[in-house]
Amino acid sequence: MTPKLEVSALSYSYHTMDGETQALSNISFTADTGEFIAIVGPSGCGKSTLLSLISGLLAPDEGTVRIDGIPLSESRCNIGYMLQKDHLFEWRTIFSNASLGLEIQHKLDKNHLEKLHTLMETYGLKQFEESRPSELSGGMRQRAALIRTLALEPDLLLLDEPFSALDYQTRLSVCDDISTIIRNSKKTAVLITHDLSEAVSAADRIVILTRRPGRIKAILPISFSKPDLSPLERRNDPAFTSYFNEVWKILQN
Amino acid sequence: MKMQDSLAQQAFIRQQRHRRRLVAVCRCFLLVLLLGLWEGSARIGLIDDFIFCSPSRVVLCFADMLRDGSILMHTGVTLLETLLSFFLVLLIGLLGALLLWSSRSISEVLEPYLVMLNSLPKSALAPILIVWLGNNMKTIIVAAVSVAVFGSILTLYNGFSGIDPDQIKLIYSLGGKRKDVLTKVLLPGSIPLIISNMKVNIGLCLVGVIIGEFLAANQGLGFLIIYGSQIFKMDMVVTSIVILCIVSAILYQGITLLEKKIKRSF
Numbered sequence: 001m002t003p004k005l006e007v008s009a010l011s012y013s014y015h016t017m018d019g020e021t022q023a024l025s026n027i028s029f030t031a032d033t034g035e036f037i038a039i040v041g042p043s044g045c046g047k048s049t050l051l052s053l054i055s056g057l058l059a060p061d062e063g064t065v066r067i068d069g070i071p072l073s074e075s076r077c078n079i080g081y082m083l084q085k086d087h088l089f090e091w092r093t094i095f096s097n098a099s100l101g102l103e104i105q106h107k108l109d110k111n112h113l114e115k116l117h118t119l120m121e122t123y124g125l126k127q128f129e130e131s132r133p134s135e136l137s138g139g140m141r142q143r144a145a146l147i148r149t150l151a152l153e154p155d156l157l158l159l160d161e162p163f164s165a166l167d168y169q170t171r172l173s174v175c176d177d178i179s180t181i182i183r184n185s186k187k188t189a190v191l192i193t194h195d196l197s198e199a200v201s202a203a204d205r206i207v208i209l210t211r212r213p214g215r216i217k218a219i220l221p222i223s224f225s226k227p228d229l230s231p232l233e234r235r236n237d238p239a240f241t242s243y244f245n246e247v248w249k250i251l252q253n
Numbered sequence: 254m255k256m257q258d259s260l261a262q263q264a265f266i267r268q269q270r271h272r273r274r275l276v277a278v279c280r281c282f283l284l285v286l287l288l289g290l291w292e293g294s295a296r297i298g299l300i301d302d303f304i305f306c307s308p309s310r311v312v313l314c315f316a317d318m319l320r321d322g323s324i325l326m327h328t329g330v331t332l333l334e335t336l337l338s339f340f341l342v343l344l345i346g347l348l349g350a351l352l353l354w355s356s357r358s359i360s361e362v363l364e365p366y367l368v369m370l371n372s373l374p375k376s377a378l379a380p381i382l383i384v385w386l387g388n389n390m391k392t393i394i395v396a397a398v399s400v401a402v403f404g405s406i407l408t409l410y411n412g413f414s415g416i417d418p419d420q421i422k423l424i425y426s427l428g429g430k431r432k433d434v435l436t437k438v439l440l441p442g443s444i445p446l447i448i449s450n451m452k453v454n455i456g457l458c459l460v461g462v463i464i465g466e467f468l469a470a471n472q473g474l475g476f477l478i479i480y481g482s483q484i485f486k487m488d489m490v491v492t493s494i495v496i497l498c499i500v501s502a503i504l505y506q507g508i509t510l511l512e513k514k515i516k517r518s519f
Contacts, residue, residue: 057425081426083419091441100437101427152427 002069003030004188005054005156010063012049022213023049027063029207029219031156031188036179038191038199040247041209041217047192050214051158054190055081067156080154080187082162086145088133095120095129098147105152112151119147123181139170139177146178150185157182157189163198175202176232183228196251200243201231208250218250306491314488315496328496330473331462334390335504338397338458343451345398346405353406354413354439371403376464383469392469397461401454408453412446413439448512455504463497474500 010027013020023046031037039047052058054065056072056079065072067079088097099116102108120126123143133141142162149157162178163171179202182189193199199206200222208217224237234240258266288308294300295307302310318324353360379396386392416439424434466475474493481489 055426057422078428079426081423083423083426085419087417087420087423089420089438089441091444104424104427104429104433104437148427 001032004033004035004068005031005190006064006066006069007054008064008066010050010053010060010065012046012053012058012061014049024053025213025215027209027214027216029216031190031205033188034183034186036182036189036191036202036204037207038193038203038205039207039209040193040196040199040251041214042211042251043194045209045212046214047194047209048160050209051081051160051190051192054156055079055158057081077156078152078154080149080152080157082145082149082157082159084161085165086133086141088141088144088148090133092133093130094125094133094136094144097133098125098144098151101148101152107152116147116151119150123147123177137170138166139174142166142174143177146181150181155188157187159189159191161192161194164194171198172232176230179231196244196247197235197240198231200240200247201234206247208247217253220247220250304487306487310488311492311495314492318489318492324492324496327472327474327477327493328500330390330470331466331475331497332500334393334397334462334465334473335455335458335500338394338401338461339451339455341394341398342401342405342454342458343447345402346409346450346454347447349402349406350409350413351435353410360410367403367407371407375400375461379464379468382465388469388471390470393462393465393473396465396469397458400461400464401457404457405450405454408450409443409446412443416442444515448508448515452505452508452512455508456501459497459501459504 007030008028010024011022012024013022015021027050029037039050041047049058053060054072056065067075067077070077088094089100092100095116096103098120099108099113102112102116117126117129120129123146125140125144125147128136128140128144133144136144145162159178163175166174175198191199191202203222206220206222208220209215210217220243222243224234224239229237291305292308295302295305295310315324353363375396378399379392382392382395382399386395420438420442421434424437429437462473463475463478466473467479470476474497477493478490481487481493
């Protein structure tokens, strides 16, 4: 079976007048349909660059990204990208923020709008459709941002530390929320995080990167005794701590 | 009333209202005091009202010029020139800033020229403009535009380049193109900046129009001021200045009103 996402031998360097900085070197991994991959590594190891390469916002120096076996440039698959901050625009209502992607891709038809309303309802933002972003809590805003991404019906979700701007308590519950949403909709997801416990609680496999230039240090499969635990339930499972320690040890070496 | 306010809240609101009333009363009192002092010292001969004019002479002069309709014509001309140049500045400022934003090379090439033109005293250009364009409204409008437009381009361009790169990344990640960045982020996000720039521009345009009218006009408030001083009719000069004050205040308030209206949706 061809994997949903296949990253092979990716390398990327940044160029400035002061010199060349190699951000990533020889990165290869795959993700199957419905799999949740977390990427962790020390700060500045090129995690965000890796997501930009997978999404096609940047072109790699070397290596290829394939989706369903097709090179990224020819693939017609929709990729959803969630950034650190929600970037909801204050001059739009929550609903028109959530429909921004549809608007850009000229998909504001009845069918898509109906689905969007359903998403808003499912994720508890129904009564806030006409509110301004500033009237919502951080967790609700991040959920609105997720709906904006999901409205385009992406097959692959890229999450660039989407919880890091939230306070700890909200973060736990939003991470729980969003991971459950993604799992239930059977999306393939790649999550970048510097929070190891977040990675262990959400992912099926963890890709651990080295210091700059980022190389793959290890890929660690995570499996709990019961398969469908939510992130919060995983945190209470005895296996959680041992996985956490393992990731920690690999990072320290 | 929706809900019964607490006593402390009521007291607070009373106090605030009282303060606001006091400020309004003081403002009016200050105006009456200044006008009274001016009028009084002219009446008792402390100052020569032929040279220093007086409120009553201003009123008389205004009534006179209102009767033959000349003051309305002159005010109208100045207003028309100011508004025309203001909209031209807005248009050129926006287009110029967008051009600079659209290409880093263009902006790097043009920046020193814009900075130089912006700091050049534009009144120095007026004599050349008269020679090039003639003694007419075209000269005045070009002079007024030249006063405001370079600063406007630079301010707007700075604002445009200050937009969060992640917001631009968001548009691209949703499958957007540069056009979408422009219409979905850049322009709507810059509306507060554009309005605050409009506030600056309206004042500068008025300055430019008056400079232009000083040199190249036979109508308008700037012309009245110069003409009045040349024939030593100080009443005419002071009346024109008073009207100018009122016109500039109204124009500024107009934009403030627009700002308030738009702020509600931001």
